[in-house]
Structures are given as structure tokens and as C-alpha cells.
Amino acid sequence: MSKGDALLAGDELVLAHHDHAVVHGVSLELRAGAVTALVGPNGSGKSTVLRSLARLHRPRTGQVKLGERPVWGHSALSGKEFARNVTLLTQQRPTPSGVSVRDVVSYGRYPYRTGWRGVDLEGNAAITRAMELTGVTAMADRGVDELSGGELQRVWLASCLAQETSVLLLDEPTNHLDLRYQVEVLDVVRDLANDHDVAVGVVLHDLDHAAIIADEVVLLAEGRVVAAGGVRDVLTGEHLTHAYGVTVHVADDPVTGAIHCRPLGRHTPRPV
Numbered sequence: 001m002s003k004g005d006a007l008l009a010g011d012e013l014v015l016a017h018h019d020h021a022v023v024h025g026v027s028l029e030l031r032a033g034a035v036t037a038l039v040g041p042n043g044s045g046k047s048t049v050l051r052s053l054a055r056l057h058r059p060r061t062g063q064v065k066l067g068e069r070p071v072w073g074h075s076a077l078s079g080k081e082f083a084r085n086v087t088l089l090t091q092q093r094p095t096p097s098g099v100s101v102r103d104v105v106s107y108g109r110y111p112y113r114t115g116w117r118g119v120d121l122e123g124n125a126a127i128t129r130a131m132e133l134t135g136v137t138a139m140a141d142r143g144v145d146e147l148s149g150g151e152l153q154r155v156w157l158a159s160c161l162a163q164e165t166s167v168l169l170l171d172e173p174t175n176h177l178d179l180r181y182q183v184e185v186l187d188v189v190r191d192l193a194n195d196h197d198v199a200v201g202v203v204l205h206d207l208d209h210a211a212i213i214a215d216e217v218v219l220l221a222e223g224r225v226v227a228a229g230g231v232r233d234v235l236t237g238e239h240l241t242h243a244y245g246v247t248v249h250v251a252d253d254p255v256t257g258a259i260h261c262r263p264l265g266r267h268t269p270r271p272v
């Protein structure tokens with residue numbers, strides 16, 4: 001596997017909830033060393049697409065492939081094999097009681113446990129590394145039921161990172177996080193792509209975050225791709241205004257040089 005190879009791909013995915021199709025023929029590829037951001041309005045199908053890539057939502061038609069291997073059907077991979085390659089940070093996460101932070105992070109190692117004793121030689125190093133990357137080492141022995149929403153978010157992210165997969169799927173990973181941890185999570189995601197060739201698929205509501213970390217953006221609206229490609233090709237005022245139904249002004253941020261997307265409401269101040 002080398003940088004740029006498609007590791008996980010969805011092909012012409014049609015996805016339904018209770019017989020009602022909500023995603024209508026979406027295709028996308030997650031490449032080694034690249035961050036792909038899924039953006040779009042509420043209900044546009046971002047989470048459903050991500051869950052399908054994570055093998056949690058069976059497509060009505062279309063296929064998900066891990067490398068050349070189909071994820072659904074006769075020659076599909078086993079659950080543990082898939083979990084050694086792909087992990088998902090979901091939006092809905094349980095808060096178990098009587099369980100420590102280290103316990104939750106160690107859940108991430110389940111695909112590597114073999115035999116009746118569950119030996120996992122690399123496990124401790126991976127758990128320690130994941131806790132350091134997400135800044136939760138100091139709370140290792142605390143119960144997860146006594147953490148704030150943002151702290152818990154980082155613990156679940158650490159659990160995903162401990163899984164050491166080549167594909168990382170994240171559904172709104174900056175939710176609940178304060179400014180410092182938003183930036184740190186985005187930095188960790190970029191580091192994983194740059195330094196470890198991880199293929200990242202990330203749902204983001206903050207378009208400025210997408211502009212900062214993504215190599216590719218897929219803009220969805222009503223279950224269809226409005227635009228897909230490089231950040232500057234997709235995050236245009238025209239595309240965003242069409243997708244979100246509100247005027248969006250796009251300009252270069254003078255500090256970062258990245259794109260800055262500003263929705264213009266009725267009360268947004270304008271220069272006089």
C-alpha cells in the first residue's frame with residue numbers, strides 16, 4: 001500500500017432507512033495518506049454514508065470495497081479482519097458506568113485479541129500511544145461516567161486510535177470540544193494521514209475545519225453529491241449557497257491562507 005491508493009471505497013451506494021431511500025447513488029474513495037471530508041446540510045446523508053463505509057449499514061444497492069475485497073456479500077471479510085482495517089468514531093456513544101478511561105481505550109484492541117486469554121502483544125504500547133495523542137493519559141484511572149462531554153469524546157477517539165487501522169472514519173469528531181482540543185484533534189487527524197498514511201473519512205459541519213485539513217471534500221445535499229474534489233473546487237460560494245439554501249461568502253483567510261466560509265444571515269453585519 002502506498003500514498004494515494006484507494007483503501008476504502010463506496011460505489012454507487014443507495015442507502016435506505018425503513019425502506020425509504022435517503023442516499024441515492026453516492027460514490028467516494030478514501031485514499032492512503034489523504035483526508036476526505038463529508039460536508040452538507042442536516043439530513044443530507046453524511047452519517048448514513050459513513051456508517052455504510054464502516055459496514056454498519058447495508059446498502060440497498062452498490063458495494064463497499066476494502067482494497068479489492070467486497071465488504072458485503074459472499075466473499076466478504078470477517079468482522080475482526082474488517083475491524084483491523086477500519087474503525088469508526090460514531091456520534092452516538094454509550095457512557096458505560098464502573099469502567100475506567102483505560103478500559104474504554106483498550107476496547108479498541110478487541111480485533112487483535114486471539115485465543116482464550118486474548119493475548120495482544122502490541123496492545124499496551126498502542127493504548128499508551130493513543131491516550132497520549134488525545135491527551136487523556138492523566139485521566140487513565142478515572143471512571144468514564146464522571147467525565148465531561150469533551151473529555152469523553154477524546155476517550156472514544158483514543159479507543160479508535162488504539163485500534164491502529166489503516167482507515168479512520170470520524171463522525172463530527174470536534175463536537176463538544178473546546179477550541180484547543182478542536183485544533184488538536186484536527187492536527188492528530190492530519191498527522192495520521194501525513195505520517196502513517198492513514199485514509200481518513202471525516203464528517204464535519206464546520207466548513208473552515210474541512211478547508212484546513214481536507215485533501216478532498218464531498219459535498220452532499222438530499223442524499224446526492226453536489227460536488228466532489230479538491231477543497232477550492234468544492235467549497236465555492238455557488239455550491240454552498242445551493243446546498244445549504246443560505247448565501248455563503250467564501251474568501252481566503254488572511255491569517256491561515258485557507259478558505260473561510262461565511263454564511264450571510266439577515267442580521268449579519270455588512271460593510272456600509
Ligand SMILES: Nc1ncnc2c1ncn2[C@@H]1O[C@H](COP(=O)(O)OP(=O)(O)OP(=O)(O)O)[C@@H](O)[C@H]1O
Pocket residue numbers: 017018022040041042043044045046047048049
Ligand atoms: N435510524 C433512522 N431511521 C429513519 N430515518 C433515519 C434514521 N437515521 C437517519 N435517518 C434519516 O436519513 C436521512 C439522512 O440522515 P443522516 O443522519 O445520514 O444525515 P446527516 O447528513 O448525517 O445529518 P446531520 O448533519 O443532521 O447529522 C435523514 O432524512 C434522516 O432523517
